Amino acid sequence: MSRKGWLIGGAVVVVIAVVVALVVISASGGDSSSDAPAGETVGVTKTLDLVEGIPQAEFTIGKAGAPVTVREFIDPQCPVCKSASETTVPAIIEGPVADGTAKLIIEPLTFIGSESSTGALAIAAAARQDRGVTFAEILLANQGKENSGWVSDALLTDIAGKIPGIDVATWESDRNGTEVGDAVFAASDRATANGVNATPTFVITGPGGKRVITGASEPATVLDAIEAVS
Amino acid sequence: MLALLGLGITGYLSWTELMGDDPSCVIGGGCATVQNSEYAQIFGMSLSYLGFFTYAFMLASALMPGFWGRLLGIVTSVGGVLFSLWLLYAELFLIEAICPWCMASLVVMLLALAVAVARIARAGDLTS
Numbered sequence: 001m002s003r004k005g006w007l008i009g010g011a012v013v014v015v016i017a018v019v020v021a022l023v024v025i026s027a028s029g030g031d032s033s034s035d036a037p038a039g040e041t042v043g044v045t046k047t048l049d050l051v052e053g054i055p056q057a058e059f060t061i062g063k064a065g066a067p068v069t070v071r072e073f074i075d076p077q078c079p080v081c082k083s084a085s086e087t088t089v090p091a092i093i094e095g096p097v098a099d100g101t102a103k104l105i106i107e108p109l110t111f112i113g114s115e116s117s118t119g120a121l122a123i124a125a126a127a128r129q130d131r132g133v134t135f136a137e138i139l140l141a142n143q144g145k146e147n148s149g150w151v152s153d154a155l156l157t158d159i160a161g162k163i164p165g166i167d168v169a170t171w172e173s174d175r176n177g178t179e180v181g182d183a184v185f186a187a188s189d190r191a192t193a194n195g196v197n198a199t200p201t202f203v204i205t206g207p208g209g210k211r212v213i214t215g216a217s218e219p220a221t222v223l224d225a226i227e228a229v230s
Numbered sequence: 231m232l233a234l235l236g237l238g239i240t241g242y243l244s245w246t247e248l249m250g251d252d253p254s255c256v257i258g259g260g261c262a263t264v265q266n267s268e269y270a271q272i273f274g275m276s277l278s279y280l281g282f283f284t285y286a287f288m289l290a291s292a293l294m295p296g297f298w299g300r301l302l303g304i305v306t307s308v309g310g311v312l313f314s315l316w317l318l319y320a321e322l323f324l325i326e327a328i329c330p331w332c333m334a335s336l337v338v339m340l341l342a343l344a345v346a347v348a349r350i351a352r353a354g355d356l357t358s
Contacts (some may be wrong), residue, residue: 005356215254
């Protein structure tokens with residue numbers, strides 16, 4: 001082979017080595033499977049601690065008379081909503097919701113797939129026993145890959161059974177009722193009315209006006225918006 | 231031409247990365263699962279930037295006459311194809327979601343590799 005040929009061969013070998021190194025680095029930083037060991041429901045204690053002592057009604061957490069309303073439009077299968085439930089939502093609940101400035105309303109949408117509907121209806125059934133927010137946050141904590149079968153009856157029933165204040169038999173019966181479907185449709189109607197085209201979207205209304213924040217924003221962004229309209 | 235096409239694809243991805251809103255799941259549009267995954271970043275930098283620079287070097291190789299241009303062309307296209315194949319594997323088996331723009335870039339890279347090999351063969355670099 002010619003000198004040029006050896007040079008080309010050597011350069012290609014170097015490039016292959018560099019790419020392999022980059023792939024190893026990239027692979028080591030990647031996601032593994034869901035945080036939960038198979039079959040184990042996570043996030044229950046953390047969520048129950050978060051909402052403890054704060055009044056809930058249907059899909060709402062916080063005092064009914066709070067001047068600011070924060071509507072969070074989610075899809076149970078939205079990975080960005082899961083991220084928001086780990087950072088932004090706790091900041092909202094621990095801050096303005098806990099001190100009475102705001103109330104948070106979860107609005108479950110169902111656009112990602114059929115499992116989104118299953119999850120949303122389960123949230124709505126829990127909301128009929130005033131545990132909609134608690135159920136939604138625990139469900140998000142256990143989120144799996146989209147439309148992979150993760151929204152199972154076993155998971156949903158386990159979550160319902162672990163939330164104090166939920167009668168599982170009533171919850172199970174409500175899941176199949178028309179009221180929960182109506183509630184989920186109503187959430188979709190409110191999304192349309194507010195021009196929501198992505199999740200999570202926070203629609204924040206108060207005496208000072210209205211703010212709409214879409215996507216996985218920093219908690220401070222949402223908290224500043226709450227303060228701005230209060 | 232291929233380099234320009236690749237620059238267009240990765241330039242668009244890089245621009246949306248720089249200028250785009252916070253990640254979200256768009257109704258009717260998906261969750262951009264691939265772009266938002268940790269596999270789409272290296273050293274904290276989006277892979278779309280890496281692809282953009284690779285295509286920039288590829289364009290430079292096309293404009294550079296002679297052996298060094300052909301060498302740069304084969305190096306960038308081999309690296310681009312290998313990394314694109316890794317990303318394809320990650321999409322199919324790890325992330326379990328497909329990025330159409332990434333697939334388009336892979337096709338462009340494969341074609342660019344074929345052109346780079348043809349340039350070297352035509353010039354007889356391996357034997358002369």
